[in-house]
Amino acid sequence: MATPVDPPAVLAPISQAGRIGLFLVRMLGSLRPQPSLLLSTLQQVYLVGARSLVIIMICGFFVGMVLALQAINALEQFGASDQVSLLVGKSLFRELGPVLTALLFAGRAGTSVAAEIGLMRATSQIDAMELMAIDPVQRIALPRFLAGAVSVPLLTAMFNALAILGAVVFSIGVMGLDAGIFWSKLQNGVYFQEDFIGGIWKSLVFGGLVSLVAVYFGFHAKPTGAGVGTATTNTVVLSSVLILVFDFIMTSFFT
Amino acid sequence: METRQAMNTTEPIIRIRDLVFRRGSRTILDGVDMDIARGRIVAIMGPSGVGKTTVLRLITGQLHPDEGSVEVNGQRVSSLSSRELQTFRRDVGVLLQNGALFTDLTVFENVATPVREHTDLPEPLVRRLVMSKLHSVGLGGTEELMPHQLSGGMARRVALARAVVLDPQIVLYDEPLAGLDPIAVSTISRLMRETNDALGLTSIVVTHDVLQMSRLVDYCYIIAAGRIAGEGRPDDLKRSQDPSVDQFMNGKVDGPIPFHYDPGGPEWSLLQ
Amino acid sequence: MRANYKVELASGIFLLLGIFALIWLATRATDYGKELGDEAYYVSARFTNVADLKDRAPVKIGGVTVGEIESITLDPLSFEAVVTMRLDQRFDEIPIDSSASVLTSGVLGDRYIGLEPGGDLEVLQDGDELFVTQSAVVLEQLVSKYLFNTRSEPEAEDEP
Numbered sequence: 220m221a222t223p224v225d226p227p228a229v230l231a232p233i234s235q236a237g238r239i240g241l242f243l244v245r246m247l248g249s250l251r252p253q254p255s256l257l258l259s260t261l262q263q264v265y266l267v268g269a270r271s272l273v274i275i276m277i278c279g280f281f282v283g284m285v286l287a288l289q290a291i292n293a294l295e296q297f298g299a300s301d302q303v304s305l306l307v308g309k310s311l312f313r314e315l316g317p318v319l320t321a322l323l324f325a326g327r328a329g330t331s332v333a334a335e336i337g338l339m340r341a342t343s344q345i346d347a348m349e350l351m352a353i354d355p356v357q358r359i360a361l362p363r364f365l366a367g368a369v370s371v372p373l374l375t376a377m378f379n380a381l382a383i384l385g386a387v388v389f390s391i392g393v394m395g396l397d398a399g400i401f402w403s404k405l406q407n408g409v410y411f412q413e414d415f416i417g418g419i420w421k422s423l424v425f426g427g428l429v430s431l432v433a434v435y436f437g438f439h440a441k442p443t444g445a446g447v448g449t450a451t452t453n454t455v456v457l458s459s460v461l462i463l464v465f466d467f468i469m470t471s472f473f474t
Numbered sequence: 475m476e477t478r479q480a481m482n483t484t485e486p487i488i489r490i491r492d493l494v495f496r497r498g499s500r501t502i503l504d505g506v507d508m509d510i511a512r513g514r515i516v517a518i519m520g521p522s523g524v525g526k527t528t529v530l531r532l533i534t535g536q537l538h539p540d541e542g543s544v545e546v547n548g549q550r551v552s553s554l555s556s557r558e559l560q561t562f563r564r565d566v567g568v569l570l571q572n573g574a575l576f577t578d579l580t581v582f583e584n585v586a587t588p589v590r591e592h593t594d595l596p597e598p599l600v601r602r603l604v605m606s607k608l609h610s611v612g613l614g615g616t617e618e619l620m621p622h623q624l625s626g627g628m629a630r631r632v633a634l635a636r637a638v639v640l641d642p643q644i645v646l647y648d649e650p651l652a653g654l655d656p657i658a659v660s661t662i663s664r665l666m667r668e669t670n671d672a673l674g675l676t677s678i679v680v681t682h683d684v685l686q687m688s689r690l691v692d693y694c695y696i697i698a699a700g701r702i703a704g705e706g707r708p709d710d711l712k713r714s715q716d717p718s719v720d721q722f723m724n725g726k727v728d729g730p731i732p733f734h735y736d737p738g739g740p741e742w743s744l745l746q
Numbered sequence: 747m748r749a750n751y752k753v754e755l756a757s758g759i760f761l762l763l764g765i766f767a768l769i770w771l772a773t774r775a776t777d778y779g780k781e782l783g784d785e786a787y788y789v790s791a792r793f794t795n796v797a798d799l800k801d802r803a804p805v806k807i808g809g810v811t812v813g814e815i816e817s818i819t820l821d822p823l824s825f826e827a828v829v830t831m832r833l834d835q836r837f838d839e840i841p842i843d844s845s846a847s848v849l850t851s852g853v854l855g856d857r858y859i860g861l862e863p864g865g866d867l868e869v870l871q872d873g874d875e876l877f878v879t880q881s882a883v884v885l886e887q888l889v890s891k892y893l894f895n896t897r898s899e900p901e902a903e904d905e906p
Contacts, residue, residue, distance in 0.1 A: 255590075261753075261754060261757045261758075262753050262754075262757065264757040264760060264761065265753045265754075265756050265757035265760065268757070268760050268764075269756050269757055269759070269760035272760060272763070308775055308776075312771075312775075312776075335578075338577075339576075339577070342572065342574060342577070343570045343571065343572070343574040344574050344575070344576050344577065346536075346570055346574065347568065347570050347574035347576075348576075349536065350534055350536070350563060350566070350568040350570070351563065351568070351587065351588045351591065352559070352560040352561075352563035352564055352591070352592065353587070353588075353591050369761075370760075370764075372764075372768075373760070373761065373763075373764025373765070373767070373768070374764070376764055376767035376768040376771055377763065377764060377767045379767070379771055379775075380767040380770055380771055383771070383775055402774065402775075405774070405775045405776070406774070406775070406776065406777055407777060407804075408777075409775055409776045409777065410776065410777055410802065411772060411776040411777055411778035414776065415771065415772055415776045415778070419768075
C-alpha cells in the first residue's frame with residue numbers, strides 16, 4: 220500500500236469530491252439484483268423514510284400555512300388574492316418541497332445513518348464483514364443509499380400534500396377564499412411536466428446526495444466516539460450545501 | 475508424489491517468512507518468521523501496540539506485507555486475486571475484539587449471516603446448522619435476542635459460534651478474553667479448546683493476557699520491537715533467559731521493552 | 747438480513763402513502779389529466795399584437811378548452827406574431843374559416859385564444875393557418891382612443 224500523499228489544501232475539497240464519487244461508483248458497482256437487497260432496502264426505507272414521516276408532515280403543514288399567509292398579504296395589495304394557490308403550488312412543487320424535505324431528511328435520517336455506520340466501524344462490525352468475505356459496501360451502504368433515493372421523493376410528495384392542505388386550511392378556512400377558485404387555479408397553473416415531474420427529479424437527486432454523503436462519512440468515520448460525532452456533523456453540513464448547490468444547477472439547466 | 479503427500483500433514487498450515495510491514499516511516503514488523511502447525515492453538519503475544527493485530531490482518535489478506543510472505547496451505551495470501559481472497563476467507567473464521575456482532579441483527583441472524591452469504595442451503599438446514607452451533611457454545615434459546623441484550627461473555631460466545639459456523643480450517647482470535655469476568659474467561663477458553671479439538675481447527679490467538687493464555691495454548695510467539703523475541707511452549711518461555719521474554723512473561727517494569735514512548739526521532743536518541 | 751413482519755408492514759404502508767400522495771398531488775394540484783391526449787394537430791394564426799399571451803395558454807371554443815398554445819414567434823419579415831396552437835384530435839371538425847381572437851378572462855385575468863367557428867364545410871387540418879384573427883385589446887390604446895377619439899390604426903384585420 221503506497222503512503223498517501225497529502226494534496227495541497229486548495230485541492231482538498233476537490234479530492235474529497237473525488238473520493239465521494241469513487242465511493243458512489245464502488246457502491247453502484249456492487250449492485251446485484253437479489254431478493255436480500257430488496258429486503259434490506261425495504262427495511263431501510265422503514266428506518267430512514269417511515270420514521271421521518273411525522274416530522275416531514277408537520278413541517279409541510281406549517282410551511283403551507285405560512286406560505287398562504289405571506290402570499291395573501293402580498294397579493295391582497297393587487298387585489299389578486301385568488302392567485303394564492305398558484306403561488307403556493309408553484310413554489311412548493313418547484314423549490315420549497317424538494318429542498319426543505321431534503322434538508323429535513325438530512326437532519327433526521329442522514330445523521331442517524333452516518334452515526335449508525337460510524338458505530339459499526341467503531342465496534343469493528345465492518346471489519347468482521349470483510350473478514351467473512353462479505354462486502355460491507357454492498358451489505359451496509361447500498362441499501363441505505365437506495366432507501367434514501369426512494370424515500371425522499373415520496374417524503375417530498377407527502378410534504379407537498381400536507382403543505383397544500385395547510386394552504387387550504389389557511390386560505391379557505393381562515394381567510395374565507397373560494398375553494399373552487401383555489402383548486403381550479405392550481406389545476407390550470409401548475410404544470411404536470413415542468414413543475415411536478417421536475418420537482419420529483421430534484422428530490423430524487425437530493426435523496427441520493429444526502430444518503431451518499433451520510434454513508435460515505437459513516438464509512439470513513441474514525442473508530443472513536445468523537446469520530447462518529449464528526450461524521451454526523453459533516454453529513455449535515457455537506458449535504459445541506461450540496462442540496463442548495465445542486466438545486467441551483469438543476470433549476471438553471473433543466474427548466 | 476507420495477512423499478509430498480505425506481509431508482503435507484506435518485507441514486505447517488501457515489508459514490510466514492521474513493515478514494516486513496511498515497506504516498509510514500515506522501516499521502511495525504521487521505523480519506518475522508512463524509510456522510504454525512495444524513491442529514494447534516498458537517498464541518501471538520507481546521506488549522500493546524506491537525503489531526500483533528497487524529499479523530492477523532496480514533494473514534487474512536486485509537493488509538499486504540512490504541517484504542516477505544504469508545503462505546496459508548502453500549498459497550501466498552498477498553498474491554490472491556480478490557475472488558480467490560473471497561474463497562480463502564470462507565476457510566478462516568475470525569473473532570474480533572469484543573465480538574463485533576452485528577447490532578441490527580438477532581443472535582440467530584448473526585450466526586446465520588456467513589451461511590446465507592456463502593451457501594445456498596435451504597432455510598430448515600440453515601436453521602439446524604445455526605442452532606447446533608449455538609447449542610455447542612451453550613446458548614440454545616438465545617436466538618431471538620438482540621446483541622445488546624447479551625452479557626459480554628455471551629456475546630463473545632455468539633461471535634465464536636459465528637466464526638466457526640462454516641467449519642473453517644483456521645480460526646483467528648483477537649483478544650478473545652479482554653474485558654471479561656473470570657467465569658466468562660474460563661468458559662471461553664474451554665470453548666476455544668473444545669472447538670479447536672472437536673472440529674480439527676488451527677487456532678491463532680492474539681493476546682497480551684499471559685496468565686490465561688499460558689494455560690490454554692500449545693505454542694507461543696512473543697513479538698517485541700517488530701521481531702520474534704521468543705517462541706516455544708508457554709512453560710519453557712517462562713523460564714527463558716532472554717531479557718525481553720522474561721520481562722514480558724513475568725511482567726517486569728525494567729527490561730529492554732521501553733517504558734517511554736519512542737518517537738523514533740534523532741533528538742530522542744541523544745537524550746538517551 | 748430478514749426484516750421482521752412489523753417493519754415490512756410499516757415500510758409498505760409508507761410506500762403506499764407516498765405513492766398515494768404523489769397521485770393525489772398530480773391529479774388534484776396540477777394540470778395532469780387536463781392535459782390533451784397524445785392525439786393532437788397543429789394550426790397557426792397571425793396576430794399584429796398578442797399582448798401578454800403565454801405559451802401553454804388555453805385555446806377555447808365557447809369557453810371550453812380544446813387545445814393550448816404551443817409556441818409564439820415573430821415573423822421576421824411581416825413583424826407579425828405567429829401563434830402555433832395544439833388542438834385536441836377529438837375536435838377535428840372545426841371549420842377552416844373560423845376566426846381566432848386574443849381574449850382576456852375577467853378584467854385583469856390571463857389571456858387566452860378564443861375560436862369562433864365559421865360555416866365552411868372544409869375543416870382544419872394539421873398545418874393549416876387561420877386567416878381571420880383579432881388581436882389583443884391593449885388597455886392603453888383603448889384609453890387613448892376614448893380620450894382623443896382618434897382611430898390610429900385598425901385593430902382588427904380581416905385578410906382574405
